[in-house]
Amino acid sequence: MPDLRARLFRPARDPAWGAAAALLASFAVSFVAMAASGRDPVDGFGHLLSGAFGGPGPLGETALKTSILILTGLSVAVALIVGLFNIGAEGQLIWGALAAAVVGRLEVPGVMLLALLAAALAGGAWGLIAGWLKVRRGVHEVISTILLNWIAIHLIQGWLVPGPLAATGSGAHVSVAGTEAIQRGAWLPRLWPGTRLDLGFPLALLIALGVWFLLSRTRRGFEWRAVGAGPDAALAAGIPAGRRICEGMALSGALAGIGGALLILGTEHRYPGVFRTGYGFDGIAVALVGGGSPAATAIAALVFGALRAGATRLQLVGIHPSFAELTQGLAVLLVAAPRMFQPLLARLRGRDAVPP
Amino acid sequence: MNALELTGIRKRFGAVAAVDGVSCAVAEGEVLALVGENGAGKSSLISVACGLYRPDSGSVRAFGRELPPGDPRAAIEARIGAVHQHFMLVGPLTVWENVVLGREPRRRGFIDAARARREVAEGAERCGLAVDPQARVETLGVAAQQRVEIVKQLWRGARVLILDEPTALLSPQESAALLRTVRALAEEGRAVVFVSHKLREVLDVADRIAVLRRGRLVQISRRSETDADKIAGALIEGPATAPEASARQGERGPVLLTVRELSCASDRGRPALRGLSFELQRGEILGVAGVDGNGQSELAEVLTGLRRADGTASLGNDVSFHRSPAAARRAGVAHLPEDRQRRGLCLPLSVEENLALGHHALPPYARGPLIDRAGRREKARELIEGFDVRPADPLARAAALSGGNQQKLVAARELAGGPPPRLIVAVHPTRGLDPFAARRVHQALRAARDRGAGVLLISLDLDELRALADRILVLFEGRSAGEAEPEAGDDRLGRMMLGQEPARA
Numbered sequence: 001m002p003d004l005r006a007r008l009f010r011p012a013r014d015p016a017w018g019a020a021a022a023l024l025a026s027f028a029v030s031f032v033a034m035a036a037s038g039r040d041p042v043d044g045f046g047h048l049l050s051g052a053f054g055g056p057g058p059l060g061e062t063a064l065k066t067s068i069l070i071l072t073g074l075s076v077a078v079a080l081i082v083g084l085f086n087i088g089a090e091g092q093l094i095w096g097a098l099a100a101a102v103v104g105r106l107e108v109p110g111v112m113l114l115a116l117l118a119a120a121l122a123g124g125a126w127g128l129i130a131g132w133l134k135v136r137r138g139v140h141e142v143i144s145t146i147l148l149n150w151i152a153i154h155l156i157q158g159w160l161v162p163g164p165l166a167a168t169g170s171g172a173h174v175s176v177a178g179t180e181a182i183q184r185g186a187w188l189p190r191l192w193p194g195t196r197l198d199l200g201f202p203l204a205l206l207i208a209l210g211v212w213f214l215l216s217r218t219r220r221g222f223e224w225r226a227v228g229a230g231p232d233a234a235l236a237a238g239i240p241a242g243r244r245i246c247e248g249m250a251l252s253g254a255l256a257g258i259g260g261a262l263l264i265l266g267t268e269h270r271y272p273g274v275f276r277t278g279y280g281f282d283g284i285a286v287a288l289v290g291g292g293s294p295a296a297t298a299i300a301a302l303v304f305g306a307l308r309a310g311a312t313r314l315q316l317v318g319i320h321p322s323f324a325e326l327t328q329g330l331a332v333l334l335v336a337a338p339r340m341f342q343p344l345l346a347r348l349r350g351r352d353a354v355p356p
Numbered sequence: 357m358n359a360l361e362l363t364g365i366r367k368r369f370g371a372v373a374a375v376d377g378v379s380c381a382v383a384e385g386e387v388l389a390l391v392g393e394n395g396a397g398k399s400s401l402i403s404v405a406c407g408l409y410r411p412d413s414g415s416v417r418a419f420g421r422e423l424p425p426g427d428p429r430a431a432i433e434a435r436i437g438a439v440h441q442h443f444m445l446v447g448p449l450t451v452w453e454n455v456v457l458g459r460e461p462r463r464r465g466f467i468d469a470a471r472a473r474r475e476v477a478e479g480a481e482r483c484g485l486a487v488d489p490q491a492r493v494e495t496l497g498v499a500a501q502q503r504v505e506i507v508k509q510l511w512r513g514a515r516v517l518i519l520d521e522p523t524a525l526l527s528p529q530e531s532a533a534l535l536r537t538v539r540a541l542a543e544e545g546r547a548v549v550f551v552s553h554k555l556r557e558v559l560d561v562a563d564r565i566a567v568l569r570r571g572r573l574v575q576i577s578r579r580s581e582t583d584a585d586k587i588a589g590a591l592i593e594g595p596a597t598a599p600e601a602s603a604r605q606g607e608r609g610p611v612l613l614t615v616r617e618l619s620c621a622s623d624r625g626r627p628a629l630r631g632l633s634f635e636l637q638r639g640e641i642l643g644v645a646g647v648d649g650n651g652q653s654e655l656a657e658v659l660t661g662l663r664r665a666d667g668t669a670s671l672g673n674d675v676s677f678h679r680s681p682a683a684a685r686r687a688g689v690a691h692l693p694e695d696r697q698r699r700g701l702c703l704p705l706s707v708e709e710n711l712a713l714g715h716h717a718l719p720p721y722a723r724g725p726l727i728d729r730a731g732r733r734e735k736a737r738e739l740i741e742g743f744d745v746r747p748a749d750p751l752a753r754a755a756a757l758s759g760g761n762q763q764k765l766v767a768a769r770e771l772a773g774g775p776p777p778r779l780i781v782a783v784h785p786t787r788g789l790d791p792f793a794a795r796r797v798h799q800a801l802r803a804a805r806d807r808g809a810g811v812l813l814i815s816l817d818l819d820e821l822r823a824l825a826d827r828i829l830v831l832f833e834g835r836s837a838g839e840a841e842p843e844a845g846d847d848r849l850g851r852m853m854l855g856q857e858p859a860r861a
Contacts (some may be wrong), residue, residue, distance in 0.1 A: 217729075219722050226713060230702035236662060236693060237714030238682035 019289050019296065019335055023303060026330035033326065034319065044317055051313030052306035060195025061312075064266065066305030067204035071259030072283025073290055073297045074211050075252045079127075079141075080292050081215060082248030083228035088130055088145025089256040090280025091152035096123035096257025098156050100264040101271035102165065104182030111186045116261050123257015124250040126152060131249030135242035141249075149280075161271055177273025188266040200262035205298065207258065212294035224248050256280060282308075285332045304328055357420055359384045359547035360405060360436065360516045365414035367400050374400035375411070376571035382516070382564075387538060387548045389558040391591060392568035393760075393790030398551050401568070402518050405549070406438045407431035418516065437514025439505040441521050441788075447494030451487055452476040455508045480507045484540055498648055499530040506537070517541060518549040523557055524787055527647040528818055528850055535561045553790065555584045556819075567591055591791065608826075609638030612810040613659075613671055613779055619834075620654050620665035628654040629665060630834035636779070641801065641811040643825030643842070645818065647853050651834035652814045653694055656783045659812065660684050660691040671779060685714055688778035690770040692763075692785045692797075694814075700766040701754045708736035708750035710765055715774035735773075743768035744796060760793040771800045780804055783814045798824060818849060 034041040052062045072089045079086030096119035103118040104111060130148060133139040167180040188198040215221040226234040227244045235241045259279060264271060286304055290297030304324075311324035361381040367374050375397040382388040392398050403409040405416055410426025417423065418434035445454050452469075455476045461468045476489045485503045493501060502522060509517055519538070523531040538561050542548055552558050558565055565582060567575040567590040575582075575590040613636040622628035629651045636642045646652055657663035661677075661684035671677040677687035684691075693699035701710050712721040712732055720731030736750040743764045745757070754762060767785065771777065782801060786794035801824060805811050815821050821828050822842045830837040830852040837852045 217727055219717055219725055219727060222709070222712070222716055222727055226702050226705065226709070229704040230698070232695075232699045233702050233713065236660065236681055236691060236699045238661075238680070238685040239714075240680075240682065 019291055019300070022334035023289065023300075023331050025334050026327050029330050030323070030327040034323075037319075039317055039319060044314060044319055047313040047316055048307070048310035050310075052310035056192060056195045058309060058313075060192060060197035061309040062302075062306045063197045063201040064305075065308045066302045067200040068259045068262055068277075068279045069282055069286050069301035069305050069308075070204040070208055070298050071255050071262065072279050073286030073301045074208060074283075074294060075127075075256035075259070075280075076283045076287035077290060077292050077294065077297050078211065078215075078224075078248055078255060079252040080287060081228050082224045082245050083231060084131070084134065084141045084245065084249060084252075086127070086130070086145055086249065086252050087142055087284065088127065088148050088253070088280070089259075089283045090277070091145070091149035092123035092126045092253040092256035093260040093263075093277065093280045094152055094156055094275065095126045095253075095260065096120065097260030097264045097268075097275065098122065098160065098165075098179075098271055099257065100186075100261035101179045101182060101268075104186035104265060105180055107183060109185075111183050112188065112265060115182070115186050115265055116258060119257040119261030119264075120254040121257070123260065124254035127253020127256070128246055128250040130253075131246040134249075135245050156271075157275065161273065161275075165271070167270070178275075179271040181270045182265065186265055187269060188262065196267060198266045200266045204262070207255070208294050208298045211255070215294065220247075256283065259283075282328065285328050288332050289335050291335075357384070358382065358417070359386075359419060360549070361417040362401070362405060363415050363417070365401060365404055365416075366412045367397075367404055367409055368412055373571045375404065377414070378568070378571070378573045379414075380566050380573060380576060382547045382549055384515070384547050385542055385545045386563045387542045387550055387561055389562035389565045390549060390551045390568065391553065391555070391558055391565065391587060393591065393792060396568040396790070397571040398568055399520065400571075402438060402520060402549065402551065405431070406436050406518060432512065435513050435515040436518065437509030437512060437516065438518040439502065439509060439520065439522060441524065443501050443505055445493045445501055445504060447492070449493060450489065451491050451493060451496075451504050451507075452489040454493055454504060455489075455511050459512065476507060476511060479511050483507075483510060483544070484537055498525045499527070499534075502526070502534070503537075510541075514546070516547045516549070518551075520551045521553065521788065522550070523552060523554060525648065525816070527816060527853065528846055529647075529854070531557065553788075554819075555587055558587070559584060588791075608640050609808060611635050612638045612640075613669065613812070616668045618655070618658065618665050618667035618669060620658055620663055622654060628834055629658070631667070632831070632835055634829050634836055634839075636810045636812060638778075638810055639805055639808050640826050641805050641813055641824050643821035643828040644812060644814040644831055645816075645821055645828050645840075645849055645853060646831035646837075648816055650831045650853075652783070652831055654834075655831070656691070656694065656781050656812075656814055659779070659781050660689055660693075688775065690777035690780045692766055692770055692780070692782040694783040696759075696763055696766050701762060703755035704753060706751050706753055707740065707745065707757070707765060708732055710754045711736045711739050711750075711769045711773055713769065715769070718774060739768040739772060742772060743800070744793075760789045763789055764793055764796060767797050767800055771804055776807060777804065777809055780809055780811045781814075782811060784816065785813070786815075786817070786820060794820075818846060 031041045031045065034044045051058050053059060072093060075089045075092065076086050099118040099122035100115040104115040106114065108114065126148060130141050130144045133144045134141050161179055165179045167178060188200050190196065190198050215225065223239045223244050226239060227241045231241050263277065282304060286300045287297055289300040307324040307327055311321040314321055314323055358381040363379045365375050365378045378401055390398050400409060404411045407423065407426060407428035407430060415422050418436055421434065423430050423434055446457065452473045456472045461471050473489050480487045485507055487500060487503050487507060493504060496504070522534055526534060535557060538548055538550060550561060559579065562579055564576060564578055565587060566573060567587060569591065616633050618629050618632045619627065620629045632651065632655065644652055654663060658665040659669060659678055661679060661681040668675055669678055671687055674687055676683065677689065678684050697703060702713065715721055720728055720735045722728055733750055740748050740750065745761050745764045745768065754765060757765065763785070771780065780801065785797050789797065801811055801813065813821065813824055825842050828840045828842060828844065830840060830849065832853060832855040837855055840849055840852065
């Protein structure tokens with residue numbers, strides 16, 4: 001039974017249990033925090049759950065938010081796979097949103113697909129800049145992606161949207177800030193009457209499946225993982241590491257860009273004058289809890305998406321909706337903390353962290 | 357009184373007993389050698405001795421006093437000092453700063469630099485260790501850094517000095533100097549634990565020799581009562597019937613690799629190769645000897661496409677085979693890199709993934725653009741068995757393997773994982789390997805040669821070069837200092853390595 005033996009011998013390397021435990025613990029701490037602030041936590045969590053899962057409307061909202069988080073989470077996860085920490089999903093997302101808003105206005109058949117494609121290209125190009133800067137000029141991606149976020153925000157929301165791309169005065173729309181509305185044909189079809197659940201959700205799941213396949217079943221995915229796991233070894237093995245890093249960053253940006261397109265094509269139907277989503281940054285939390293696995297990233301996105309959807313109901317019991325962010329922050333902290341404290345824990349247990 | 361006494365030490369990692377009930381002691385003024393295969397438990401045992409690991413049972417006593425388990429600070433206070441294989445030095449600081457780091461002598465709240473410098477210089481001189489206290493550590497060679505580590509331990513008052521494979525990185529001259537130092541330290545009344553693979557050194561330096569096998573102490577004897585055969589017999593299970601030095605099967609063929617006036621710079625921009633020329637034939641192992649840092653690493657990098665150089669190197673008629681690592685690999689160059697953890701392996705990936713690395717675009721690892729998971733698994737099992745990689749688990753992470761098994765993994769991939777290589781560049785291929793693992797790698801290199809490949813074997817171990825090479829090329833300051841036959845003596849090779857023997861015409 002070599003297979004069974006091999007399986008038993010395998011060191012515990014599945015971080016999924018740790019992440020699940022961290023999520024549970026973060027909910028427990030939030031529960032206590034809610035009680036400490038004088039609210040009834042059972043009632044609060046009841047509202048949270050009903051806001052996320054209580055009926056078609058809430059389920060639709062959860063699905064909507066989950067689909068965007070799946071894409072930004074995958075975006076950060078794919079960058080981590082090639083060894084880069086992409087803080088720039090937010091900037092890549094709004095470029096994707098803008099591209100979708102611009103292309104979505106075209107009166108051509110298949111405009112929805114075209115808009116999605118344009119969003120992927122725009123986000124991908126923005127991601128590629130950070131990859132290229134890293135490979136060619138040695139600029140650390142954390143710095144470059146943070147700065148590129150601000151460049152994107154100011155270019156798009158400070159200039160393009162209120163300026164050259166602003167909706168021109170056409171009767172009733174003159175008071176609406178933002179770009180002109182996209183074609184009806186570019187709208188993501190709603191799948192469940194009475195809810196905002198649209199094609200974006202199955203699309204995001206399909207993309208997660210595709211990313212999983214790419215990473216774990218294809219040669220190219222293997223090369224990406226090898227570059228992230230050991231850039232020098234990958235290079236010595238003949239893998240063009242720099243090119244693979246650029247590709248990974250382009251894919252990362254494309255995923256975030258599609259996330260932006262889902263927002264525009266699904267709910268906004270134009271690039272709005274005020275557009276601060278935070279989905280790009282939440283993607284970092286999703287990816288960290290997901291630990292680099294597409295499936296776990298999708299599950300983490302569902303948890304955080306439900307939290308986001310449910311938190312709006314918390315206002316009914318006088319709790320600020322940023323409560324969701326508290327829980328999310330705690331979860332990230334608890335996922336990251338064991339990695340920091342592992343040596344200490346091992347020592348306390350009288351065991352050594354790393355066998356020789 | 358025993359300076360250091362280990363009693364009934366047991367230490368398990370998961371299901372594996374790394375150390376299984378070992379008791380031994382070393383007295384003041386004595387050198388105890390610790391020998392054993394990779395994974396025999398040497399490193400775990402000394403880690404227990406200096407408090408880095410907490411044993412599952414057993415006790416550590418220093419000068420009669422029992423130490424609290426798993427407390428490195430207590431071990432240091434009990435005057436146990438260890439020099440590990442990976443030096444714990446701060447590169448940008450000077451020698452004296454490194455020595456006193458964390459225990460700086462102070463005067464009125466400030467570091468008393470003058471006193472520190474004086475003490476470090478005196479301490480070094482007293483033990484015959486040549487170090488310049490003012491030199492920056494990162495400018496020093498490996499041997500000098502090791503001397504700094506020893507001076508550091510002595511300055512901190514170590515009465516028990518543990519040296520973990522101290523000669524692995526040294527040239528023969530440097531090793532000889534180190535062995536003299538070890539003897540001198542023992543004469544001074546210190547206790548020394550000397551961990552090594554090299555029987556010759558052990559027999560040279562030790563008063564008593566302890567042999568570990570699979571975590572157990574299988575033999576401990578006085579130097580006068582043992583010899584190389586007895587130790588080798590205890591070291592490995594069963595009779596050591598070594599199919600050594602099988603004569604070459606194939607014929608030496610036409611010239612495979614021609615190197616002409618090769619020059620390149622090191623990472624720091626200094627000239628590393630300065631007009632190196634040589635030839636390598638098919639079916640030949642060309643050994644490359646030299647003191648570390650005379651251009652060996654750069655030569656290997658140039659030939660495997662990792663470093664640009666002036667001059668020409670041609671593989672057959674192909675003068676641009678080394679324009680990139682991918683091109684070199686396509687041309688049939690295999691590489692057993694010097695830094696196997698960084699350059700040979702993706703440590704977080706699994707054994708089977710590491711076995712595919714570099715060949716992953718070819719069958720049986722791939723089918724078109726997809727990974728052929730069944731094919732890869734089957735090939736991985738075959739390679740794991742052929743090279744005796746342990747644990748024999750294709751899904752184990754490369755990082756979880758011992759150093760010797762990691763090297764077997766790299767060798768399996770490079771020598772047998774893909775199309776048969778034409779040129780094999782092997783750099784220190786058996787550094788840190790136990791005799792069994794080393795023999796496995798040697799067999800594989802010989803087999804490749806007999807099949808008609810050319811092997812460039814870069815090593816600091818003259819015994820290894822003698823056993824394997826058909827010719828030995830000596831590098832000195834980036835140039836050829838001449839060639840020698842494998843039978844050449846240590847003294848002649850040593851003189852060539854130091855540039856004192858004129859190259860023959």
